[in-house]
Structure formats: structure tokens, C-alpha cells
Amino acid sequence: MTTLSSKATCNSHGQDSSYFLGWQEYEKNPYDEAKNPNGIIQMGLAENQLSFDLLESWLAENPDAAAFKRNGESIFRELALFQDYHGLAAFKNAMVQFMAEIRGNKVSFDPNKLVLTAGATSANETLVFCLAEPGEAFLLPTPYYPGFDRDLKWRTGVEIVPIHCTSSNGYKITAPAIEAAYQLAQTRNLKVKGVLVTNPSNPLGITLTRRELDLLINFIDAKGIHLISDEIYSGTVFNSPSFVSIMEVLVNRNYVGTGLWNRVHIVYSLSKDLGLPGFRVGAIYSNDHLVVAAATKMSSFGLVSSQTQYLLSAMLSDSKFAKNYIVENQKRLQNRHAMLVNGLKTTGISCLESNAGLFCWVDMRHLLSSKTFEAEMDLWKKIVYQVGLNISPGSSCHCDEPGWFRVCFANMSEETLELAIRRIKSFVNTISSSKTSEGLSSSSTKNTRRKSLAKWVFRLSFNDRDRER
Amino acid sequence: MVAEKLQYSSVRLSKVAVSETHGEDSPYFAGWKVYDENPYDELSDSDGVIQMGLAENQVSFDLVEEYLEKHSANIGNEASTFRENALFQDYHGLKSFRKAMASFMEQIRGGRAKFDPDKIVITAGATAANELLTFILADPGDALLIPTPYYPGFDRDLRWRTGVNIIPIHCKSSNNFEITRESLESAYDEAESKNVKVRGVLITNPSNPLGATIARPVLEGILEFVTRKNIHLVSDEIYSGSAFSSDEFVSISEILEARKYQESERVHIVYSLSKDLGLPGFRVGTIYSYNDHVVKTARRMSSFTLISSQTQQLLASMLSDRQFTESYIKTNRERLKKRQQMIVSGLENSGIKCLRGNAGLFCWMNLNPLLNECTKEQELELWKLILHEVKLNISPGSSCHCSEPGWFRVCFANMSERTLEVALKRIHNFMSSRNLCS
Numbered sequence: 001m002t003t004l005s006s007k008a009t010c011n012s013h014g015q016d017s018s019y020f021l022g023w024q025e026y027e028k029n030p031y032d033e034a035k036n037p038n039g040i041i042q043m044g045l046a047e048n049q050l051s052f053d054l055l056e057s058w059l060a061e062n063p064d065a066a067a068f069k070r071n072g073e074s075i076f077r078e079l080a081l082f083q084d085y086h087g088l089a090a091f092k093n094a095m096v097q098f099m100a101e102i103r104g105n106k107v108s109f110d111p112n113k114l115v116l117t118a119g120a121t122s123a124n125e126t127l128v129f130c131l132a133e134p135g136e137a138f139l140l141p142t143p144y145y146p147g148f149d150r151d152l153k154w155r156t157g158v159e160i161v162p163i164h165c166t167s168s169n170g171y172k173i174t175a176p177a178i179e180a181a182y183q184l185a186q187t188r189n190l191k192v193k194g195v196l197v198t199n200p201s202n203p204l205g206i207t208l209t210r211r212e213l214d215l216l217i218n219f220i221d222a223k224g225i226h227l228i229s230d231e232i233y234s235g236t237v238f239n240s241p242s243f244v245s246i247m248e249v250l251v252n253r254n255y256v257g258t259g260l261w262n263r264v265h266i267v268y269s270l271s272k273d274l275g276l277p278g279f280r281v282g283a284i285y286s287n288d289h290l291v292v293a294a295a296t297k298m299s300s301f302g303l304v305s306s307q308t309q310y311l312l313s314a315m316l317s318d319s320k321f322a323k324n325y326i327v328e329n330q331k332r333l334q335n336r337h338a339m340l341v342n343g344l345k346t347t348g349i350s351c352l353e354s355n356a357g358l359f360c361w362v363d364m365r366h367l368l369s370s371k372t373f374e375a376e377m378d379l380w381k382k383i384v385y386q387v388g389l390n391i392s393p394g395s396s397c398h399c400d401e402p403g404w405f406r407v408c409f410a411n412m413s414e415e416t417l418e419l420a421i422r423r424i425k426s427f428v429n430t431i432s433s434s435k436t437s438e439g440l441s442s443s444s445t446k447n448t449r450r451k452s453l454a455k456w457v458f459r460l461s462f463n464d465r466d467r468e469r
Numbered sequence: 470m471v472a473e474k475l476q477y478s479s480v481r482l483s484k485v486a487v488s489e490t491h492g493e494d495s496p497y498f499a500g501w502k503v504y505d506e507n508p509y510d511e512l513s514d515s516d517g518v519i520q521m522g523l524a525e526n527q528v529s530f531d532l533v534e535e536y537l538e539k540h541s542a543n544i545g546n547e548a549s550t551f552r553e554n555a556l557f558q559d560y561h562g563l564k565s566f567r568k569a570m571a572s573f574m575e576q577i578r579g580g581r582a583k584f585d586p587d588k589i590v591i592t593a594g595a596t597a598a599n600e601l602l603t604f605i606l607a608d609p610g611d612a613l614l615i616p617t618p619y620y621p622g623f624d625r626d627l628r629w630r631t632g633v634n635i636i637p638i639h640c641k642s643s644n645n646f647e648i649t650r651e652s653l654e655s656a657y658d659e660a661e662s663k664n665v666k667v668r669g670v671l672i673t674n675p676s677n678p679l680g681a682t683i684a685r686p687v688l689e690g691i692l693e694f695v696t697r698k699n700i701h702l703v704s705d706e707i708y709s710g711s712a713f714s715s716d717e718f719v720s721i722s723e724i725l726e727a728r729k730y731q732e733s734e735r736v737h738i739v740y741s742l743s744k745d746l747g748l749p750g751f752r753v754g755t756i757y758s759y760n761d762h763v764v765k766t767a768r769r770m771s772s773f774t775l776i777s778s779q780t781q782q783l784l785a786s787m788l789s790d791r792q793f794t795e796s797y798i799k800t801n802r803e804r805l806k807k808r809q810q811m812i813v814s815g816l817e818n819s820g821i822k823c824l825r826g827n828a829g830l831f832c833w834m835n836l837n838p839l840l841n842e843c844t845k846e847q848e849l850e851l852w853k854l855i856l857h858e859v860k861l862n863i864s865p866g867s868s869c870h871c872s873e874p875g876w877f878r879v880c881f882a883n884m885s886e887r888t889l890e891v892a893l894k895r896i897h898n899f900m901s902s903r904n905l906c907s
Contacts, residue, residue: 004606005668049556055551076530079750082750125773151772155770278779290482291486297491300626302597304777305777308779
């Protein structure tokens with residue numbers, strides 16, 4: 001039989017990880033308020049569904065944008081033919097305006113330094129292709145977005161070395177942690193090309209502090225390496241401290257025009273802030289003209305549809321709309337976040353204190369039968385199959401400590417979120433009551449517990465592929 | 470400070486980033502720059518450069534615009550489906566879109582082949598599809614065999630980030646650039662002598678730049694060759710809807726269907742709407758593979774290059790409208806045929822012969838008699854002359870890796886008839902001035 005390449009046959013696409021398996025279970029039995037009220041509620045998808053009405057009303061008031069018209073005149077041909085990898089100028093102008101607005105206009109961006117790509121997935125991969133050779137490495141703070149294992153490594157052949165962050169200090173990036181990661185790379189004979197951070201963080205939902213940003217800058221300065229700042233959640237910061245962009249810090253520290261200035265690159269997207277993941281709108285921003293030049297050519301492999309560029313250029317250059325959207329969207333995220341955090345609190349579950357993102361980083365360590373990842377997996381399976389919630393286990397995000405889970409709150413209605421919280425409540429009550437009866441220490445109770453365990457075990461899906469890991 | 474900056478930049482970027490494999494320093498692209506500086510404008514009756522190096526299809530826009538006008542109530546105004554669509558990022562692609570594409574591809578082939586929507590993988594353009602397939606079928610250092618002359622973009626699309634090599638299958642004008650068994654074997658042997666592993670053959674059918682379909686016996690010969698060598702076959706059929714008559718185009722899919730799909734797991738088809746529908750800006754490409762493992766892997770890899778769901782939805786509607794598609798395919802073919810006849814006869818009147826073509830948005834023109842010497846350098850000199858003095862940007866055969874100097878690709882569908890007339894007039898004047906008219 002004709003063979004395929006090693007990229008085709010290896011596992012670096014990461015699709016066998018639990019992050020994706022939970023999705024598969026959800027797909028088999030998805031919750032629907034009317035049709036399947038006992039189904040699994042999807043809480044593993046970091047989507048922003050809270051502000052569509054704002055987009056929809058703008059569209060209703062501005063029908064030209066989606067109809068290939070400008071001032072009532074058809075520009076269909078122009079758009080149909082437009083495949084210039086420099087991107088639609090009007091769209092790039094609107095994008096940089098939007099990015100500046102999100103950063104409180106404390107920094108401004110040059111549209112000529114922006115490269116459009118089919119989503120942040122493409123932007124991240126493209127940047128790694130431009131900055132590193134196969135076999136070289138990027139340092140990433142843990143826990144991190146599971147998709148990075150595929151996006152940054154699969155076709156590029158580049159490695160990820162973790163910068164271990166822990167709950168003991170609120171997951172702040174520390175100098176010893178970065179240094180340790182760098183040393184680990186050396187011992188593995190991996191040349192480190194840069195650091196990639198997600199700010200605000202996925203899965204933590206927190207923004208990097210100025211102190212951490214300074215630390216990162218000092219580090220890449222000392223080592224002469226790159227820094228990629230994935231800021232796709234920058235528009236989802238709903239509480240203080242407000243978002244501080246790496247660019248702002250560089251400007252304040254007078255790094256403009258230096259070698260280091262050229263080694264900091266930003267990734268952006270409209271998938272999270274605007275809730276438009278289907279439209280595939282991503283971007284790379286770099287001060288290094290060689291990076292911009294290479295990335296621009298590479299974007300040929302993943303350009304943004306001109307139909308979409310035009311629609312969004314019209315929408316985002318309506319600055320009144322854009323400003324209002326940002327503010328309103330943040331308010332709604334703040335409310336949802338509070339709903340989930342407070343709801344979990346009443347069940348005795350706490351979350352990492354967070355100010356951004358579409359999810360909470362939830363502490364379920366006290367619910368583990370033991371401080372192990374096996375116990376985390378067991379708990380996760382219970383939550384998926386018994387409680388009926390697809391949430392993301394910390395291990396899939398390369399978290400060092402078992403017991404943490406990412407739980408999304410912006411991809412469902414309020415009612416569904418309330419239901420999810422109720423389900424967690426009754427689940428926690430069941431555990432506490434079984435723990436209480438355990439305290440009575442009678443053999444009959446032990447038998448009951450064994451019996452309930454047995455029932456539980458039989459409810460597991462026979463497609464349990466985690467055993468292979 | 471500046472020197473330090475440059476030094477840091479060049480030391481720290483990857484080899485891929487600084488390599489020239491993106492191919493943008495070739496004459497193919499240089500001509501565009503000259504055009505950009507002084508483009509011809511119909512209205513101002515200018516002296517500018519006429520762009521004849523861009524394989525775009527502008528002859529049938531009115532049909533698409535008419536469709537959009539008629540169905541404008543449905544397009545982009547349904548608030549209820551906006552959010553579903555905006556959220557849809559599933560790399561399987563919209564089912565309705567894949568069904569519509571499968572149906573469109575079947576219609577183009579006159580119903581002589583069936584396509585299963587579940588074997589369609591979506592990508593942002595054929596550029597992405599070709600690169601993706603290369604990543605899947607070959608490892609860095611391996612090679613694909615490609616018949617010459619070929620689309621210059623392949624040098625970038627197939628090699629740049631993949632690290633895969635292209636070994637040419639040399640085709641000659643003496644037999645109309647047909648792909649022969651000898652030329653296939655010879656290319657394979659060349660790879661072996663260089664210790665390079667051949668993973669597949671990639672053909673473009675109809676051919677760019679030849680503007681001609683590949684004959685059935687030749688396709689069968691290629692299929693027999695790849696089967697014997699146990700390698701893959703990629704058939705880039707992005708110009709299939711631009712064959713002037715449905716009967717003259719034979720798709721590899723038809724041959725496979727006729728043999729009940731024996732040996733089909735080594736065959737993969739690339740398609741796009743950039744040429745047939747004239748929508749390069751929308752970034753609509755597809756991979757169709759008879760190999761389930763390839764389909765599965767390609768789907769996962771397509772995460773890096775998905776089609777905007779907004780665009781998928783628009784095209785799903787349009788392409789599932791059979792009344793529209795049948796009429797479009799037929800009319801588009803007729804108009805392209807007419808244009809091609811116009812340019813071919815115009816060139817003939819100027820004493821220039823073209824390869825007999827029956828498809829595509831361009832013709833393959835022979836200016837060999839004008840060369841002082843039959844060399845690549847003389848071809849480039851002639852090209853520069855035509856660019857700067859005749860003010861036409863055409864593509865020199867050397868940029869397409871043609872083994873014989875003097876051939877040029879000339880596009881005819883990316884301009885109005887009037888502009889084409891102006892271009893033909895300029896050529897006529899040029900040839901007259903060299904006393905070469907018949």
C-alpha cells in the first residue's frame with residue numbers, strides 16, 4: 001500500500017487527547033432544552049455567544065456590507081477578484097483601530113505591520129514557521145491551550161518546553177520557572193527560539209501583570225530570543241486589572257526601534273472577542289519587516305475570504321459601534337463570570353480569581369479520591385457521563401497539579417448555565433452524602449459504596465480511549 | 470543600531486522565512502511590478518501595460534451577479550442563521566456546501582463521475598490544498614514528479630514549507646507536450662540517481678499553462694505508471710469547468726469509476742472555484758481523496774486553512790441551484806471558447822502560432838521564430854521587449870520550466886473584449902515592424 005508521510009501517520013495532531021474526546025461524547029448526546037434535556041452540556045468550548053444581538057442589529061441597519069455593496073453600488077467583482085495577500089486595506093485599518101481601542105488607545109498599530117491569516121490557528125503556526133527550524137523549541141507557560149500541541153508542533157517540527165506555573169502563587173510566571181524551562185531545553189539539546197504566552201491566559205482567564213511582562217522582556221533580551229504574545233482574548237477583559245499589552249510595556253521602557261522591539265510579535269483574532277470563529281479571521285502583528293514579509297507570503301496558504309474582510313471592515317470601521325460593542329460585551333462577560341463563580345461557590349467549589357476570558361479555572365482538588373491524574377480522569381469521566389457536563393481536565397492543558405478544570409460560561413444561555421450549576425450542586429451533594437455515610441464505618445455502607453461504584457463503572461462508555469495513554 | 474537590527478533579524482528567522490523558495494524574485498512576478506507601475510486603463514485609452522499574465526476568469530461575472538441580485542433577500546440578511554453560521558468552525562466543512570461542491574463537480578464532468586461529499590476536505594484555495602496534500606503524501610527531501618511546463622506557483626506551494634522537491638517530467642512541443650511513458654520513467658530515474666524518493670506524480674488537467682486537456686490514453690498511462698511504482702497521483706483539476714466542451718475533458722475520476730475504483734486509494738483530486746467561477750478572493754479550494762486515511766488527515770490539517778463559513782454558506786446556496794449551475798457551466802464554456810478563438814485567430818493574423826488548446830483561461834504561444842538564439846536568456850530578452858515596448862505582461866515559458874525556449878503563456882479572460890482587441894493590435898504592429906506578418 002502507498003505510504004503516507006510521517007506527519008500523516010504520527011500523533012502530533014493531538015486528536016486523541018481527552019480535550020477532543022469529551023467533545024465526541026458531547027456530540028453523541030448533546031443537551032437540548034427541548035429535545036434532550038438530559039444530554040451533556042458543552043462547557044469545553046471557548047466560544048463567545050453573548051453579544052450576537054449587537055452584531056445582528058448592526059447588520060440589519062447596514063445591509064450593504066453583507067450584500068457586496070458600498071454606498072449602494074455593487075463591488076462584487078472587485079471583491080471576488082481580490083486575492084492580494086496584503087489584505088484589504090480598509091479591513092487592516094479597521095483591525096488596527098479595533099486592537100488599539102481594546103487597549104484603551106494606549107498603543108497604536110501600523111496596518112502595514114499586520115498580516116491577515118485564516119484564524120489564529122494559522123497565525124500561530126505561520127509565526128513558528130518563520131521563527132524556528134524543525135527541532136528547535138518555544139517555551140510556553142503551563143497550563144496552556146491544548147491546541148498548541150498541534151498548531152505549533154505538527155507541521156513545523158518545533159518542540160514545546162513548558163514553563164511550570166502553579167496555583168501556589170496564582171500561576172504567575174516567575175524568573176526561576178522560565179530559567180528552569182530554558183535549562184531543561186538545553187539538557188534536551190533543544191535550541192530555544194522564543195517564548196509564547198497567551199495574554200489573557202487560556203485556560204486561566206487572567207491577564208499578565210506588568211511584573212510578569214517585564215520579566216519576559218528581560219528574559220528575551222538576555223537570551224536574544226523572540227516573544228509571541230497571543231492576545232486573542234484581549235477584548236474579553238471584564239474586571240481590573242485592565243489589560244496591559246506587551247507593546248505598551250515596550251514603549252514605556254523605550255524599546256521602540258531596538259533589536260528586541262523586532263522580536264516581539266502579537267497574534268490576534270476575531271473568534272473570541274467578536275464571537276466569529278467560523279469566519280476565520282486571524283492576524284500577526286510584527287515590527288520586524290522581514291517577519292512581516294515572510295508571513296505575508298506564507299499567508300497565501302490561508303488567506304481571509306475577501307467577502308468576510310469586506311463585511312468586517314465595514315462593521316469595525318464604524319467606531320461608534322465598535323466602542324460600544326467592546327464595552328457591552330465586557331459587561332455581559334462580567335455578569336456571566338460572576339454567575340458561574342458564585343454558583344460554584346455555593347457548592348463549595350472555588351475558582352482561580354480571574355478577570356478575563358470565556359471560562360473559569362475551577363478548583364476541584366478536594367473532590368479527587370487521590371492527588372493523582374488518574375483520579376482527575378476518574379472525576380472528569382464522572383462529570384461527563386454522570387453529571388452530564390463536558391468540561392476540560394487540567395491535564396489536557398498540561399497543568400502540573402491534578403484537580404483543576406476549565407469550565408466555559410459564554411457559549412450557552414443563562415438558563416443552561418443555571419442548569420449546569422444545579423447539576424454540579426446535586427453531584428457535590430451526592431459525594432458529600434456518600435462521604436458522610438462512609439464516616440459511619442459500617443460494612444453495609446461499604447457494600448453500598450462498592451455497589452454504587454460498580455454501577456458507575458458500568459456506565460462508562462466502551463469507547464474509553466484514555467486507557468491507551 | 471540599524472546594522473544590529475538587521476543582523477538580529479536575519480540570524481534569528483528560520484531558513485524557511487529567508488529562503489527564496491517563495492519564488493517571488495522570478496520574472497513571473499517582476500512583470501507584475503512593471504504592470505502595477507503603469508497599468509492599462511480602457512477608459513483613459515492609455516498607453517499602459519495590459520495585464521496578460523493573470524489567469525483570472527472575468528467573462529461570466531454577470532451571471533453570478535444576476536444570481537446574487539435575484540436571491541439577495543436570502544443572502545446575508547437572515548439574522549437567525551447568522552449566529553449559527555458565525556460559530557461554525559467545524560473542519561468537516563458545512564455539509565450543504567460539500568454536497569453542493571460534489572454536485573457541481575459532477576455536473577462539470579457531465580455526470581460521468583460521482584463524488585461523495587464526505588470525501589471532500591475544504592481548504593482556503595487550491596494553493597492550500599496542494600501544499601496540504603504534499604505535507605501528507607511526502608516527507609522533507611522526497612520528490613513529486615511534475616510535467617513541464619507547469620504553473621510557476623508550484624515551486625512555492627509544493628516545496629517551500631514542506632521541504633519536498635519537484636523533479637520535472639520533460640515534455641516537448643514535437644508531440645504537443647504530451648506526457649509520455651519515457652518521460653515519466655526518465656524523471657523517476659533522475660530521482661533515483663539523486664537518491665531522492667519519489668512519492669507521487671502531480672498533473673494539472675486541464676493544463677496550466679498549455680490550455681489543453683490531457684487525453685484519456687495519456688491519463689491511463691499515468692495511472693498505470695503510478696500503480697506500478699506504488700506512488701500517489703494528484704490531479705489538479707481547477708480548470709475543469711473551463712474546458713470549452715464537456716466532452717473534451719476527461720477527469721481521472723471518470724477513469725477510476727469505470728474501473729470500479731481499483732487502485733484508487735493513491736489518487737487525489739484538487740479543485741477550486743477561483744478559475745471556473747472567477748472567485749479567487751473567496752478562497753475556496755477542496756481536496757477530494759479516495760483514500761480514507763488521507764481524507765481524515767487532510768481534514769485535521771485543514772484547521773490551518775478553513776474556508777470562511779460566511780463564504781461556504783453563500784456558495785452552498787448558489788451551487789445547489791441546478792438551474793443556475795447548468796446554465797452557468799454551459800455559458801461560461803461558450804464564452805471562453807469564443808475568447809480563445811478570438812485571440813488565436815488574432816495571433817495567427819500576426820503570424821504567431823499557438824499550441825492547439827481546448828481549455829483554460831490562456832493560450833500557449835510560440836515565439837521561438839523571433840529568438841536570435843534558442844536560449845533561455847534570449848527568451849527573457851524578448852519577454853522584456855514585449856513588456857516594455859509592446860506593453861503587454863505575458864508569462865515566459867522559462868518561468869514555467871519549459872524545456873524549450875520561446876513559448877509564452879498569454880491570458881485572455883481577465884479583460885474586456887475591447888482590451889483584448891487593443892492587445893492584439895499591439896502585437897500585430899509589433900510583428901509588422903519586424904516584417905513577420907503573414
